[in-house]
Amino acid sequence: MRIITWNINSLRIRLPHLQRICGQLNPDVVCLQETKVPNDSFPEREIQQIGFPHLHFTGMKSYNGVAILSKIPLSASHTKNWCGKNDCRHISAELPSGTELHNFYVPAGGDTPDPNTNEKFKHKLDFLGEMKEWFATIEPAQRILVGDLNIAPLETDVWSHKQLLNVVSHTQVEVETLDDVMQSHNWIDAVRKFVPKDECLFSWWSYRNRAWPGSNRGRRLDHIWVTQDLAANLKATQIFMEARGWQKPSDHVPVVIDIEE
């Protein structure tokens, strides 16, 4: 089974890219973040024409929004509110095997990495804390977690470790908090299972750096994790960089995993 996660940054304007990506990669399941579309405007017909009859989504006006598109029927999906906000950052469904698939859009965290002065950064850390707590308390199961986690944990997940140490997405407190979430549930970083830790790996390049891909100032903000018991089922991974070079791209590119299901 091939699963893709992609922060699409507006589903409605990026439908042609979605179609092109699915034509080239032929995924079974696509998990999207930042769909930026309310449920009553979700382009169901267009996506079904791309080849996904089974749609699960939760969206709101202007911001956030997550969706799971599938070629195969999934269980009924669930959404959950985080940090007391109804802001459409999580949706989950079960694959036919019973494996749970969780799609997350973690808050970006604003500009200043200080929870005392920056409410958005506090929200980000609180959100991660709630993830850790929740996964520690629910029933054990085979799980896949994907999404835009808005954190680049390894030194090789950013273009310059030193220059980004005080930049939101790569600060020590974020990396430690994310590690804490991972360890609390025995999550495995599925992509890094295939790519050595000393090799740079990015999934996002800022719109504000027009020199891409020459300067390659990227970060790996998009992740695929699996529970320990699924690690042996992982077959391959891919980061679909070429999509960043297309006309009117998202600032994120799809991250792909092939897993025996």
Next chain:
DNA sequence: ATGGTGGAAGGTCCA
């Protein structure tokens, strides 16, 4: 120190 770009909106807010 600032601004650089893009999306949703039709103000600015958010990334």
